[in-house]
Amino acid sequence: MVAFGVKNFLHDMGCKIIIYLSRVARGLSMCTYSLLTVVQAITVSPSASMWGRHHPKAAQHILPCLLFFWVLNSLTNMYLLHVITSSSSSNGSHMIENHYYCHFQAQNQLSRWLSLTGKTLHDALFMSLMGLASGYMVFLLHKHHRHALYLQNTKCIYTMPPEIKA
Numbered sequence: 001m002v003a004f005g006v007k008n009f010l011h012d013m014g015c016k017i018i019i020y021l022s023r024v025a026r027g028l029s030m031c032t033y034s035l036l037t038v039v040q041a042i043t044v045s046p047s048a049s050m051w052g053r054h055h056p057k058a059a060q061h062i063l064p065c066l067l068f069f070w071v072l073n074s075l076t077n078m079y080l081l082h083v084i085t086s087s088s089s090s091n092g093s094h095m096i097e098n099h100y101y102c103h104f105q106a107q108n109q110l111s112r113w114l115s116l117t118g119k120t121l122h123d124a125l126f127m128s129l130m131g132l133a134s135g136y137m138v139f140l141l142h143k144h145h146r147h148a149l150y151l152q153n154t155k156c157i158y159t160m161p162p163e164i165k166a
Contacts, residue, residue, distance in 0.1 A: 012085055015102035020080045027073035034126040035065050041133040079115055
């Protein structure tokens, strides 16, 4: 909006809503991507493995998990509604971060550290979950690749004519 020279039409409530929804959407996309990676890892795992037993139930739990993630991200970002203000509604003396139209008001040190710790733990949890699920899938695919090569090599030995074997 700044690049196109649009006037500040958001005011205080518009700033709060836009930044709140963008943060909720960011957190929700991270949770969703992590969930889908875990479901994919469960789907490709062999049925005899520990994760294979959860395969039939995995698809049924996607919708309740998405609803839980929506509520979780909505509640954890609720503090934004108290710390965001429009540039037209403040005098600029208590602002710490400037986004031209919307500003984050100064918070006390405890509130700042709590919100930073919460965001960091949220991101670290879901990124590590996604990394573990991705690593598990790479391990399974590597194991399958080695098994397929073994089957191809043993198949070639039995189909070779005796003169070539000799």
